[in-house]
Amino acid sequence: MTLGDKDTAILQHMVEHALQVELTLQRFGRDRAAFNRDFLFRNALSMPIFAITELAKHLSKEFRDTYDEIPWQLIGSMRNRFAHEYNAIDWDICWNTAIEDIPMLSQFAVNILQRNNQPVPTLTDVETDITIYGKGD
Template sequence: MSDGPDAVLVAEILDATERVAAYIAGEGRDGFMQQGIIYDAVCMNLLRIGECARFLSDPFRGRLPQVPWPDIISLRHRVAHGYETLKPEVLWRIASVNLPELGDILRRLGDA
């Protein structure tokens, strides 16, 4: 990947995915569900990811059609404006399955 605004945003997204992985690694699903601080930390990084995704260029997002960019951006809005309506089970799946997949896709792009 070249330098520029998209590269900076991708680095931010990768940092956020790695932070989430670290937060949930030690405590697992139960810790995520029971410890508000882990839940809140994951939500904060979902905000970061969605905000960065929103500012990625259309050509960059077009290079990764398998990534559900609109869903990622929409989740940012749900976390920010509908926090009380979030479903912890859905957020757990995103944190434990979808974010590692996103991180892998972005890292492979950087290797290309």
């Protein structure tokens, strides 16, 4: 499958938000007890996860069908929980998503971008808030 401009931009943004998850874990520590105690930690970690779930729903059907090993429907249901049932967020799922699922999804996106010779955001880009891809995305 040839990667279209829209899917490329979405994957780049997903990687960027995954890097924000990593930076948040670095800043607050990978301490589950601290996550449970600190609403700022929970908010800081959940926002980029929400952004990733929102972005995933905008990937083309062709892309999602081609890469059906990714649980796109599950990602979408997590987005709906964040968007519509904020008080019902399962913080265990949020933590496990940040620690286990986001790194795998990010690596998947990086691999696709690299195979298609597209720029891949880095920690430096995120730390300095540099956009390396199209304007207005």
